[in-house]
Amino acid sequence: MQKKNRANFQKAKKSRVFQDVVGQIQDAILDGKLSPGDKLPPERELQDTFNVSRGTLREALRVLEQKGLIEIRLGTGGGSMVREAGAEQLTETLALMIRSGRVSVLDIGEFREGMEGRIASLAADRASEDDIRKLEELLNQAVSCSERGKDGWEDFLDVDEAIHKEVARIAGNALYRYSAQVVHDNIRSYYDQYLEFSSSRIHENRIDLEQLVNAIKSRNGEEAARIAEKHVHAFNVRMREKEAMAQGKN
Amino acid sequence: MQKKNRANFQKAKKSRVFQDVVGQIQDAILDGKLSPGDKLPPERELQDTFNVSRGTLREALRVLEQKGLIEIRLGTGGGSMVREAGAEQLTETLALMIRSGRVSVLDIGEFREGMEGRIASLAADRASEDDIRKLEELLNQAVSCSERGKDGWEDFLDVDEAIHKEVARIAGNALYRYSAQVVHDNIRSYYDQYLEFSSSRIHENRIDLEQLVNAIKSRNGEEAARIAEKHVHAFNVRMREKEAMAQGKN
DNA sequence: CCACCATAATGGTCAGACCATTTTATTTAT
DNA sequence: ATAAATAAAATGGTCTGACCATTATGGTGG
Structure with missing residues (x-):
């Protein structure tokens, strides 16, 4: 077995001035x-600063923009602004993977099952009194939405999302939080597609949320994980059924 | 609560010719x-095809390159080549998140714990006879490395990595496979840092691998998950200790 | 047959001009 | 005086055309 390059060096792509510029701004x-x-200085100034042509500088800015590190706006007062990058880049990359068929929606659902379980478990371990109050408040909103029946369905889904997001925050692990968001953003369209309203469905979901919040409140990580997984699993089963039906039609 | 934009439209950034070019090539x-x-045609041809200036075309190519969709090589016979994109983009983005402090190495370790558990569990459910033979073969290599003591440590780590990779493949979920790789690539440097050789460590790790493969062989998903999590957990504990020590010194 | 070198293909960079968008200041009409 | 219309300025977006740098290929001389 060949000795591995454990230092993980780059291949030193020679002579790409714009990459040097990218590196310097990225480091800063x-x-x-x-x-x-x-705000970064305007292009015509940066051009001087780095002593490169405007075209080269702009290629560098394109790369930085694509990396999610800067945002570029037009017109007077516009220019390049350093961005508070979130999970958008990850979301976009996963979207590409889905569209190219390298990752299936079923894969994502399955991934989400384990992930939400873990997140719930961690949240149960780490929730503060304030966190729990916040969850109960959201739960109340969900319950009142559920009592409005079909009218409250859209709002219910929004609150459901807010609860999951809050749980992910409480879990206190940034990577889980980003992952949850990426998965959610990439599954949202299917979500809408597979989650039409039905009175039994809103009831089931309400129960799930109540049980989840209760498990977290009583600091029962395993129970919280079990419920969260079951909740996602039920959705996945529906999704698989619909996918199978769609397959059959083709 | 405001009605949400569920269609997730883009903000229609006006007039960016290069984005149109990006879109067309990306779609293709x-x-x-x-x-x-x-291979894409050379720049001077594409320039004509899309009826844009070379600078604009090159900005488009920069974006596609950054997205991981194409690779550009210099010289005669060079040019833009469509790439078989893997997890590299995700890896790079996570690396940025780590470096900017938005995600900690401890976060990654914790994430990995749950992830490896799930992967092991799925692998136990889905391993074919061939898969198991392959695992046992790798396990044999690991054992023989472990018997070489300190001399075999580097090779042992490589085989360990290969086994985890194989298990991830067997799990049959592309998203888990990519995630495992991304996490691994971003934790590798710490791995080397925290895993110096010791005879007890190589022994423990060998036992872990044996138990893992056995659990998968006997199709015991829960046991496989338990062992994989324990394995990663032990590493995380060491990592936390070292991190705490490093903190103390500062 | 091999080492060296010229040539061509292709991406990388530079320079300077002009266009398009947006904010801000100024003017003008009510 | 205020509000609407307009002009001006700042800034990113695009175009043209030239030249430089790297690399593969094929020829040339030993």
Whole structure:
């Protein structure tokens, strides 16, 4: 077995001036010398600063924009602004993977099952009194939405989303939080597609949420995980059924 | 609560010719009209095809390159080639998140714990006879490495990695497979840092691998998950200790 | 037959001009 | 005086055309 390159060096792609520019600006951002909201100088100044042509500078800016590190706005007062990057880049990359068929929606559903379970478990371990109050408040909203029947369905879904998001926050792990958001953003369209209103469905979901919040409140991680997984699993089963039907039609 | 934009429209950034070019080439790739390995025409031709200036075209190519969809090579016979994109983009984005402090290495370790457990569980459910033979073969290699003591440590780590990779493949979920790779690539440097050789460590790890493969062989998903989690957990504990020590020194 | 070198193909960079969008200041009409 | 219309300025977006740098290929001389 060949000795591995454990240092993980780059291949030193020679002579790409714009990459050098990318590197310098990226470093400044990541080292905190530039903060989200800060504006970079206009292109014609940067051009001088780095001593490159405008075209080269713009290629660098394109890369930084694509990386999610800066945002570029037009017109007077516009320019390049350092961005508070969230999970958008991850979301976009996963979307590409889905569209190219390398990842299936079923894969995502299955992934989500385990992930939501873990998140719920961690949240149960780590929830503060305030966190739990916040959850109960959201739960109340969900219950009142559920009592409005079909009228409240859209709002119910929104509150459901808010609860899951809050649980992910409480779990206190940024990677889980980002992952949950990426998965959610990439599954949302299917969500809408597979979750038409039905009175039994809103009832089931309400029960699930109540049980989840209760499990977290009583600091029962395993129970919270079990419920969250069951909740996602039920959705996955529906999704698989619909997918199978869609397959059959083709 | 405001009605949400469930269609998830883009903000229609006006007049960015290069984005139109990006879109067209990206669609061609994702719709399979261009396959990995295919070469795009040289820039001076594309320039004509899309009726844009070379600078604009090159900005488009920069974006596609950054998205991981194409790879650009220099010199005669060079040019833009459609890429078989893997998890590299995700890996890079996560690396940025780590460096900017939005995700900690501890977060990743914790994430990995749940993920490896799930992967092991799915693998136990889905392993074919061939898969198990392959695992046992790798396990044999690991054992023989472990018997070489300190000399075999590096090779043992490589085989360990290969086993985890194989298990992820067996799990049959592309998203888990990519996630495992992304996490691994971003934790590798710490891995090397926290895993110096010791005879007890190589012994423990060997036992873990044996138990893992056995659990998968006997189709015991829960046991496989338990062992994989324990394995990762032990590593995380060491990592936390070292991190705490490093903190203390600062 | 091999080493070296010229040539061509292709991406990388530069320079300078002009266009398009947006904010801000100024003017003008009510 | 206020509000609407308009002009001006700042800034990113695009175009043209040239030249530089890297690499594969094929020829040339030993």
